[in-house]
Structures are given as structure tokens and as C-alpha cells.
Amino acid sequence: MRKSVALIVAAGLLATLAGCSSSGSSASGCTPQLSAGDASNTIAAAGAFGTAPTVTVNTPLHTADSQSTTLITGTGPRVETGDYLLGEYTFVDGATGAVVQKSAYNGSDSAGFVVGKLDTLPGLDSAVVCATQGSRLAVAMAPIQSTTSATPSTDSIVAVFDITTVFPSRADGAVQPAQAGFPSVALGPDGRPGITIPSGSLPTSQQVAVLKKGSGQTVAEGDHVVFKYTAVVWADKSVAKTTWDDGVPAAATASSSAPLATNIVPALVGQTVGSQYIAVVPPSAGYGDTASTTPVIPANSTLVYVVDVLGILPAAAAQ
Structure with a gap:
């Protein structure tokens, strides 16, 4: 960024x-x-x-x-x-x-x-x-x-x-009750999420659950958001991409309509700063039948994202 x-x-x-x-x-x-x-x-x-x-x-x-x-x-x-x-x-x-x-x-x-x-x-x-x-x-x-x-x-x-x-280095919102059917998330000492994929059939529609509820500003369409995330491929449990290795957050313009490959992570719009959420994204809402090399995602992959919403850049800084 x-x-x-x-x-x-x-x-x-x-x-x-x-x-x-x-x-x-x-x-x-x-x-x-x-x-x-x-x-x-x-x-x-x-x-x-x-x-x-x-x-x-x-x-x-x-x-x-x-x-x-x-x-x-x-x-x-x-x-x-x-x-x-x-x-x-x-x-x-x-x-x-x-x-x-x-x-x-x-x-x-x-x-x-x-x-x-x-x-x-x-x-x-x-x-x-x-x-x-x-x-x-x-x-x-x-x-x-x-x-x-x-x-x-x-x-x-x-x-x-x-x-x-x-x-901040991690989301600091209030922990929310776990929702059934989602992968489980355990946080390391530095806030890095570990994601455990459950057994059972693959989800067929995008699902989102809030893990921590932040009290900051609500992300609106077009906001330039700063966040950390980890993306895991459901099938083989491989980490496709994470920002936690070097600690440098990502930044993207929040959009509810842009393709996932452009938007980096799903479901930013409507989240609040300080929140952590999990999103399960089937191929139809993600990369579809197109494989990606950066991040490494096979074709027709269901993906799991854990996202920490850290802040919103002022308009001038987002240019």
C-alpha cells in the first residue's frame, strides 16, 4: 500500500x-x-x-x-x-x-x-x-x-x-458467539488466525459470520479499507494468501459488486472497524473455474477468509 x-x-x-x-x-x-x-x-x-x-x-x-x-x-x-x-x-x-x-x-x-x-x-x-x-x-x-x-x-x-x-496489529472488537457450520478459528498470541475446516459437504452459497464486533466506523461502498486476512482453500486446507507473515496489512476499496480477484477479500462493506469476520466463498462467488497463481488458488475452489478490519484511510491518503 x-x-x-x-x-x-x-x-x-x-x-x-x-x-x-x-x-x-x-x-x-x-x-x-x-x-x-x-x-x-x-x-x-x-x-x-x-x-x-x-x-x-x-x-x-x-x-x-x-x-x-x-x-x-x-x-x-x-x-x-x-x-x-x-x-x-x-x-x-x-x-x-x-x-x-x-x-x-x-x-x-x-x-x-x-x-x-x-x-x-x-x-x-x-x-x-x-x-x-x-x-x-x-x-x-x-x-x-x-x-x-x-x-x-x-x-x-x-x-x-x-x-x-x-x-492496530489486530482486530480488537468484542468476541461474538460461534455460529454452527463455519470453520473454527483459533488465534495465536499475535492475533494470527488458525483455521480448521469442518467435515461435511461444501457450502454452495457465500456465508459470513462476525467473530469479533468492532465499535468503529462502518465500512461503506467506496471506502479505502486497511485490513489483515488469511485465505484458505477448503479442499486441501492450504493457505492461499496471508498478510500475517510480514505484518503489513492490505488495503482495498470496499465494493459489494467488484469481482473477488479485484476486491482482494469479500464482504468488507457493512463491517465495522475493529471487527474480525469469517467468509466462506464458493466458486460461484469467488474465482469460479479460473485458477489463480497469486494467490495460489486452484480452479473451482471454495475459499475461507478470516479478515481483521483495522481502519479506513482518509480520502487524501487513499489516492
């Missing part, structure tokens, strides 16, 4: 300052991985949240330990490991004060990454944990946690990062 910061950095280029408030205080139930320090507290970023800031650094800035200061505190959801994050960023060479890379700041080309898996920039990855959506962070990264091909390996990198959207 969105380029990840890790990929952008690997490619080679890597609010008015609201005071120096520390990000080191522990939010309820969450322990930050970085604290504010002498280096991060000297970083200034002039400009409104979500717009390209003018970053001021007392050069040369060098820190042996990565630090993070919250310049703007957001009021949205808290970032936790495993969440998928969208944001805007400006990277500055701590030695020279020069901007080495920044995102588009256009509302539609935000950088995205799974928190806990941003191996290219572990300093930034650590900084966002326990921050909140709507926050702007000033991060001073130690050289070992900030190296890009655009800067020497001995330089610290300064990142000013605006957390624009946080998608």
Missing part, C-alpha cells in the same frame, strides 16, 4: 516548536523505548503538523545513544509494537545540518512501516513506541542506528517524524 521508510532509506537518500517535552514518561500500560536527552532536546522543527518542517540542529550533533523528544503531543491512538504506522518525515545529517531526505508531505504518499520491523532505522523504530497518533517526534539517532548511503557511517541522523495514522 505505501512505501516503507526502510525501503526508501535503503534506496540511498535516506508545528512550531512546542518546547522540549520529554517522551520518556511512561503512558499507561506502555513503556517507551527511548527517552529525551541533551541531543534530542536541541532539535527544533518549525511548521504545522503534517507539513514539511524547517529543522534546526546545533551542529555537529552526535549522540552515542538514540534519544527522542516529543515536540507535538497527539491525542490519537497509542503506537504499540506490531502496529502499522503512516507518517511524514524529514531526515537531517547531524554533522552538517543538511536535509538528506524527506517525504512528500502531500497527504497521499506517507511512509509506512510495521513497528518493531524497521531494521534500517532501529532508532526511529524505537522512538515511535508509546507515542500517539498526531504526535511530532524529534529523534537523534546514534550512528549505528541511522546509517544510510547518503551519510557517513560515523554521523548521527536527526529525524523529525509526524505520526499521521496508526493501524
Whole structure:
């Protein structure tokens, strides 16, 4: 869906300052991985949240330990490991004060990454944990946690990062009573669904049941929805496709009429954010007599989908 910061950095280029408030205080139930320090507290970023800031650094800035200061505190959801994050960023060479890379700041080309898996920039990855959506962070990264091909390996990198959207790692709705006749679903510690296909005859019509009922926004026709899913072939119980391997959610425009191959998953319209549901899809409502190689689905397959509805992208970000 969105380029990840890790990929952008690997490619080679890597609010008015609201005071120096520390990000080191522990939010309820969450322990930050970085604290504010002498280096991060000297970083200034002039400009409104979500717009390209003018970053001021007392050069040369060098820190042996990565630090993070919250310049703007957001009021949205808290970032936790495993969440998928969208944001805007400006990277500055701590030695020279020069901007080495920044995102588009256009509302539609935000950088995205799974928190806990941003191996290219572990300093930034650590900084966002326990921050909140709507926050702007000033991060001073130690050289070992900030190296890009655009800067020497001995330089610290300064990142000013605006957390624009946080998608949870799994559906968090209320568990619903099981419905007879559906495959059973058991969740792993991280929320990954395990699907057990029952014995008996194949369903001949599409069936949908809610496993967890979320309290968020109802998905409407045309909404750009962010979700995780696993699809299993009923006949041989093989996993045709899952987003749980790398943790990166999928995104698609919700449609009740588009072919399943275009729509990625069935039955998004009418679900609520935070819900998990199961859909049993016979060939007549799925891929029919056409085999698919991506995902791997034999012709005339009945499919089972377990879908976690994580959020709806704003209109600008869905472009």
C-alpha cells in the first residue's frame, strides 16, 4: 500500500516548536523505548503538523545513544509494537545540518512501516513506541542506528517524524458467539488466525459470520479499507494468501459488486472497524473455474477468509 521508510532509506537518500517535552514518561500500560536527552532536546522543527518542517540542529550533533523528544503531543491512538504506522518525515545529517531526505508531505504518499520491523532505522523504530497518533517526534539517532548511503557511517541522523495514522496489529472488537457450520478459528498470541475446516459437504452459497464486533466506523461502498486476512482453500486446507507473515496489512476499496480477484477479500462493506469476520466463498462467488497463481488458488475452489478490519484511510491518503 505505501512505501516503507526502510525501503526508501535503503534506496540511498535516506508545528512550531512546542518546547522540549520529554517522551520518556511512561503512558499507561506502555513503556517507551527511548527517552529525551541533551541531543534530542536541541532539535527544533518549525511548521504545522503534517507539513514539511524547517529543522534546526546545533551542529555537529552526535549522540552515542538514540534519544527522542516529543515536540507535538497527539491525542490519537497509542503506537504499540506490531502496529502499522503512516507518517511524514524529514531526515537531517547531524554533522552538517543538511536535509538528506524527506517525504512528500502531500497527504497521499506517507511512509509506512510495521513497528518493531524497521531494521534500517532501529532508532526511529524505537522512538515511535508509546507515542500517539498526531504526535511530532524529534529523534537523534546514534550512528549505528541511522546509517544510510547518503551519510557517513560515523554521523548521527536527526529525524523529525509526524505520526499521521496508526493501524492496530489486530482486530480488537468484542468476541461474538460461534455460529454452527463455519470453520473454527483459533488465534495465536499475535492475533494470527488458525483455521480448521469442518467435515461435511461444501457450502454452495457465500456465508459470513462476525467473530469479533468492532465499535468503529462502518465500512461503506467506496471506502479505502486497511485490513489483515488469511485465505484458505477448503479442499486441501492450504493457505492461499496471508498478510500475517510480514505484518503489513492490505488495503482495498470496499465494493459489494467488484469481482473477488479485484476486491482482494469479500464482504468488507457493512463491517465495522475493529471487527474480525469469517467468509466462506464458493466458486460461484469467488474465482469460479479460473485458477489463480497469486494467490495460489486452484480452479473451482471454495475459499475461507478470516479478515481483521483495522481502519479506513482518509480520502487524501487513499489516492
